[in-house]
Amino acid sequence: MGFKQIQSAPFVQSYKKYFMIEKRYKEAFERADERRQEKILEVGIEEFSNNGFENANINVIAKKSGISIGLMYKYFATKEDLFLTCIARGCSILDNALDEIMNSNDKILIKAEKVIRTICYHSKKNANYIRLYNEITSEKNPVLAKALAEEIEFSTSRKYVTSIAQAFANNDVRQDLDPRLFAFFLDNLLMSLQFSYTCDYYRDRFEIYTGINVDEMDEEMVITQLLKFIESAFTFEK
Numbered sequence: 001m002g003f004k005q006i007q008s009a010p011f012v013q014s015y016k017k018y019f020m021i022e023k024r025y026k027e028a029f030e031r032a033d034e035r036r037q038e039k040i041l042e043v044g045i046e047e048f049s050n051n052g053f054e055n056a057n058i059n060v061i062a063k064k065s066g067i068s069i070g071l072m073y074k075y076f077a078t079k080e081d082l083f084l085t086c087i088a089r090g091c092s093i094l095d096n097a098l099d100e101i102m103n104s105n106d107k108i109l110i111k112a113e114k115v116i117r118t119i120c121y122h123s124k125k126n127a128n129y130i131r132l133y134n135e136i137t138s139e140k141n142p143v144l145a146k147a148l149a150e151e152i153e154f155s156t157s158r159k160y161v162t163s164i165a166q167a168f169a170n171n172d173v174r175q176d177l178d179p180r181l182f183a184f185f186l187d188n189l190l191m192s193l194q195f196s197y198t199c200d201y202y203r204d205r206f207e208i209y210t211g212i213n214v215d216e217m218d219e220e221m222v223i224t225q226l227l228k229f230i231e232s233a234f235t236f237e238k
Contacts, residue, residue: 024084029075040065040075042128044086049131053083087136090129091152094122102159108167112186112230116223119190123197130198157183173234186230193226 029037043064047056058079062072076082101114123130136148160183167173195202196214203214210217 024081025076026074032075036065036067040067040072040082041086041089044082045090045128045132048083048086049128049135052135053080056083058082087132087148087152090126090132091155093126093129094118095155097122098156098159102163108163108172108234109227109231111163113223113227115190116193116226119194120197120219120223123194127198130194134195134199134202156187160187167234177234182233185233189226189230193222 029040040061044061047061047064051057056079058072059069061082062069065072072082076085097118098115101111101118104111106114133152136145136152157180161179164173164177164179164182164186168175168177168179192202192205196206197203206212206214
């Protein structure tokens with residue numbers, strides 16, 4: 001999958017969905033060979049996810065990508081620009097998959113199951129993206145962290161709120177739900193599961209609560225139990 005086309009959507013379109021500011025890479029990067037674009041972003045995501053924004057080294061990224069630091073700065077004016085482009089790339093992969101699910105006519109619980117399975121698959125396949133997202137939540141630069149949270153969370157929250165509100169209107173869920181609050185609680189459940197695959201603290205937390213090592217867990221059992229929990233919250237009224 002090249003930089004210019006991630007799954008079925010062009011990267012630039014996905015990028016604009018996340019960052020309302022102008023693109024953070026130079027025209028030279030757009031003109032570069034897709035294999036080079038892919039390599040730079042993959043290496044960048046690995047470096048940022050392992051070391052965080054402050055400690056990541058753009059010289060290391062350039063070297064591992066097989067380019068000079070001078071060429072790297074012809075592609076990106078600053079390390080922050082590269083960081084934001086890596087984030088947009090990672091987010092767009094899961095976002096495109098969620099779009100297909102949320103835009104379907106499936107019942108809300110069917111959507112929930114598909115979302116859970118997609119998150120499990122994505123978390124294993126693209127572990128560095130998940131670690132990078134976790135780094136965003138602990139970013140030491142409060143201005144940058146707040147801006148990223150607003151840009152990234154807005155897209156996901158809108159999908160969940162809209163789907164839950166539609167289910168509410170169709171009388172498919174209990175009628176005392178607040179779609180926005182429920183979307184927030186639901187996303188926290190899913191985010192915790194997502195991080196449990198890749199982030200040490202959440203992996204340990206999963207094992208403390210369940211007694212199960214994530215690498216050895218019965219994924220179908222976990223998905224079934226989570227769905228039961230969500231279904232009970234959606235459908236039972238006191």
